[in-house]
Every structure is written in structure tokens, then in C-alpha cells.
Amino acid sequence: MFTQTDYSGTKIEKYTALTKQLDALLTGETNxxxxxxxxxxxxxxxxxxVNWVGFYLMExxxxxxxxxxxxxxxxxIQVGKGVCGTAVSEKKTMLVKDVHAFPGHIACDAAxxxxxVVPLIKDNEVIGVLDIDSPELSRFDEEDQTGLEQFADVLTKHL
Structure with a gap:
């Protein structure tokens, strides 16, 4: 059963609590x-x-x-195109402070x-990406990257 978690403490502590909640939420489900x-x-x-949170899967x-x-x-989205495709081709997280300055950015939402973008990697192969957008410049930092990479690692174990 889903219960609301108290997200308090430092940003990293909040992400740790979130990741533990994700693990509990997905345990036992294989879909x-x-x-x-x-x-x-x-x-x-x-x-x-944030104004968009979701996934793209390799197919x-x-x-x-x-x-x-x-x-x-x-x-x-083609591999190597836009932020998501670049995260796949480079097999690394893309932290973009200003999407309008990113060469080849694909604007799905003008806001x-x-x-x-965090690649989802299973058995050393990119199976998809976690993509999060914000209407604010420089919304995400290195602590967000660390927290979201931990989130993605736990998520990938349940896929």
C-alpha cells in the first residue's frame, strides 16, 4: 500500500527517502x-x-x-538527437541548465x-531514459543528478 513519506532533511536525504519509497512501491510488481x-x-x-516527468523506452x-x-x-526520438537521444548515445546523464543553448534540442513543450535526462541501464545496455523538464532555467543541479541516478538504479532493478 502507498503511504506518503515525510521528505525532510537535505536534498540528498530527501532523494534517499524517495528512492526507498520507490523500492517499496515496486517490490513484488513485474509489469x-x-x-x-x-x-x-x-x-x-x-x-x-517541473512541468514534465516521464520515460522514453528503447524500441x-x-x-x-x-x-x-x-x-x-x-x-x-532518434538516438543521438536532442537531450534524450544524446543521453542514450553517450550512456550518461545530461544535466541541461538552458535547453535553448543545447544544440539540437527537441522542444516538445515550449515552456x-x-x-x-538519466539513462536507464540494465546489463550494460540503455533500455530507456528518465526525462524531467522544468519551466525554470538551471532548475536541476548535481545533487538532483545524484539523487535521480540513484532513483533510476533502483527503478531499473524492478524492470
Missing amino acids: TVANLSNASALLNQFLER QGELVLGPFQGLPACVR SRSEI
Whole structure:
């Protein structure tokens, strides 16, 4: 059963509590869509000042839209294109303080100003990405990156 967690302490402590809550929420469930849906809802409830939280999954060599919270989004993204595709091709988190300064940025929501994309890696292969947008410049920092990478690691174990 889902219970609201008290997110107090430092930013990293809050992310640690969030990640523990995610693990408890997904334990025993094997359905990918259900787990990604709950993960996006949990993040959307936890994070402030964001306008899109969701997943793209690798399918036949490209990213395809998965469960998300926010406005309708781009359905397919080629590997190496935009922030999400770059995170896949480089196999690393992309922390973008100003999306308009990112070469080749794909604007699904014109209100987005900053973005963080964390690759979901299983058996050394990128299976998708966690994508989070904000209408604020420089919304995400290195502590967000660390916390979201831990979140993604726990999530990937349940996929």
C-alpha cells in the first residue's frame, strides 16, 4: 500500500527517502508499464517546479514515449538527437541548465527551460531514459543528478 513519506532533511536525504519509497512501491510488481507509471507519478508528486516527468523506452533502435506526467509529448526520438537521444548515445546523464543553448534540442513543450535526462541501464545496455523538464532555467543541479541516478538504479532493478 502507498503511504506518503515525510521528505525532510537535505536534498540528498530527501532523494534517499524517495528512492526507498520507490523500492517499496515496486517490490513484488513485474509489469513494466505499471512500474514506470508509478515511478513517474511519484517523481511528479515529489519534485517541485517541473512541468514534465516521464520515460522514453528503447524500441527497435529509437526512443519511444512511455508513461509520463505532463502535457502530450514527442512520441519518437532518434538516438543521438536532442537531450534524450544524446543521453542514450553517450550512456550518461545530461544535466541541461538552458535547453535553448543545447544544440539540437527537441522542444516538445515550449515552456521547458531546463532538463535532466538519466539513462536507464540494465546489463550494460540503455533500455530507456528518465526525462524531467522544468519551466525554470538551471532548475536541476548535481545533487538532483545524484539523487535521480540513484532513483533510476533502483527503478531499473524492478524492470
